[in-house]
Amino acid sequence: xxxxxxxxxxxxxxxxxxxxxxxxxxxxxxxxxxxxxxxxxxxxxxxxxxxxxxxxxxxxxxxxxxxxxxxxxxxxxxxxxxxxxxxxxxxxxxxxxxxxxxxxxxxxxxxxxxxxxxxxxxxxxxxxxxxxxxxxxxxxxxxxxxxxxxxxxxxxxxxxxxxxxxxxxxxxxxxxxxxxxxxxxxxxxxxxxxxxxxxxxxxxxxxxxxxxxxxxxxxxxxxxxxxxxxxxxxxxxxxxxxxxxxxxxxxxxxxxxxxxxxxxxxxxxxxxxxxxxxxxxxxxxxxxxxxxxxxxxxxxx
Numbered sequence: 001x002x003x004x005x006x007x008x009x010x011x012x013x014x015x016x017x018x019x020x021x022x023x024x025x026x027x028x029x030x031x032x033x034x035x036x037x038x039x040x041x042x043x044x045x046x047x048x049x050x051x052x053x054x055x056x057x058x059x060x061x062x063x064x065x066x067x068x069x070x071x072x073x074x075x076x077x078x079x080x081x082x083x084x085x086x087x088x089x090x091x092x093x094x095x096x097x098x099x100x101x102x103x104x105x106x107x108x109x110x111x112x113x114x115x116x117x118x119x120x121x122x123x124x125x126x127x128x129x130x131x132x133x134x135x136x137x138x139x140x141x142x143x144x145x146x147x148x149x150x151x152x153x154x155x156x157x158x159x160x161x162x163x164x165x166x167x168x169x170x171x172x173x174x175x176x177x178x179x180x181x182x183x184x185x186x187x188x189x190x191x192x193x194x195x196x197x198x199x200x201x202x203x204x205x206x207x208x209x210x211x212x213x214x215x216x217x218x219x220x221x222x223x224x225x226x227x228x229x230x231x232x233x234x235x236x237x238x239x240x241x242x243x244x245x246x247x248x249x250x251x252x253x254x255x256x257x258x259x260x261x262x263x264x265x266x267x268x269x270x271x272x273x274x275x276x277x278x279x280x281x282x283x284x285x286x287x288x289x290x291x292x293x294x295x296x297x298x299x300x301x
Contacts, residue, residue, distance in 0.1 A: 003027045004215070005062050007049060007095070008070030010036055012170055013110065013163075016208035017068060018042055024216065029062045031071070050087050055095035059102050067099045068215050069109040076174040080114075085139035092143050100156045107158040108215040111222065113200070113264055115141040115162060122230075124267045125162070125222045144222065159214045164226035164266050168204035168286065169293040177201075177287070180237055181294050184244045191254035195234025200226040200265035203286035206279040213277045219270065226266025227279060239287050 004021055008014040009030030018040055021028050030036075033048040047058050049071060069092060073084040092109070099107060114137030117129045132138045144160045147153055167177035176192075183190040202225065210225045234252055241247030271277050281289065294300065 001025060001027045002066060003029065003062065003064045004066035004068060005059070005064035005099075006030045006068045006070065008072065008110075009042070009044075010034065011070060011074070012166070012172070012204055013208050013211065014068075014070045015170060016168075016205050017070070017212055020209055020212045021068075021215075024212065026066070029064060031058060049091045049095065050084075055091060056098045059095065059098035059104075063102050064099065065103075065105045066215055067095070067104055067107045067109075068211060069095065069107065070211070072110065074172075076172050080134040080136050082135070085135045089139050089143050093146060096147070096156075097152070100153060105157065106215060107156060108211055109143075109147075109158070109160055110211070111144050111160045111162040112137060112140045113162055113164045113224075113226070113266070115144070116264065119260060119263050121263050122265055122267050123162075123224060125224055125270060148221065157218065157220060159217070159219055160222045161211055161214055161225045162222055162266075163207060164200040164202060164224065164264070166202050166204045166207050168290050169297070171204070171290075173299075176233070177236065177240070177290060178294070180240045180250065181244070181291050182298070182300055184240065184246045184249050185291070185294060186300055187246070187249070189249050189251050189254070190237065190240075191251050192237055193233075193255045193257040194253050195232060195237055196257065197233045197262040198230045198265065199233060199262065200229065201231060201236060201283060201286075202227045202279060203281040203289070206281055206286075209280070210271060210275075210277055213275055217275055219275050223270045223275070224266035224268050225271060226268055227283075228266050228268040228272070229283070230263070230265040231283065236283070236287070239284060240291070243284075243288055243291055 117131040171178040180190040241250040
């Protein structure tokens with residue numbers, strides 16, 4: 001049985017990956033710094049990867065053949081410039097070195113669209129400049145560049161999934177889609193900017209399936225994980241208002257907009273053509289599933 005270590009396993013993407021990995025026959029070892037109530041046949045390990053020596057001890061204990069590295073600091077509004085980004089670069093490199101030294105075969109890790117130049121429009125892994133404007137984006141880029149250029153990784157196969165914008169079950173309530181859905185379900189106004197930003201939204205379950213497919217493939221290097229379909233934020237918000245039946249509660253322009261309107265979406269040709277992956281959710285269907293999750297399972301308090 002293939003043994004995989006999943007970091008960030010209790011996070012937004014990670015929790016969606018666990019059942020997919022089990023279904024593909026992996027022996028799944030998951031790490032969290034917090035105690036977790038097991039609900040799947042997953043072997044949990046309580047460890048703080050930012051603690052010096054922790055990644056080495058964890059890998060030596062598990063001896064995984066595969067590594068899916070999703071853990072990072074991701075508190076909405078704070079992660080862009082948090083000093084913890086640099087700590088995660090160090091901890092991630094310690095983890096990767098330990099994984100290679102114990103005979104690890106295949107690594108897939110989460111990068112970000114924030115590695116690309118701001119307002120790049122369509123992003124191509126080979127052509128679009130990598131000029132991040134935040135500490136978060138710079139830290140992700142530094143880590144991928146180390147994997148790509150250092151001779152220390154000879155013999156280690158890796159894929160770097162550059163995640164674009166995502167939404168879905170268990171999303172942090174402070175993030176856009178979750179905020180709008182929860183507000184409208186409670187009968188409250190969703191106070192938003194002008195919504196002119198053009199982004200690439202992909203349901204978190206599809207993001208997870210893309211990572212699991214990447215992990216089990218031979219595809220190497222950077223791979224965009226996005227839908228490839230640019231959509232204005234106001235269209236997403238209006239879809240939420242329409243589906244819940246309270247469009248009047250979407251208040252576009254109630255909050256100030258950023259000076260430069262963001263335009264950033266994926267060219268997913270590597271993901272779709274080379275890997276053969278396709279998403280399960282169209283945007284309207286993904287929004288419907290997300291609304292239903294918040295209505296029946298999520299906390300609306």
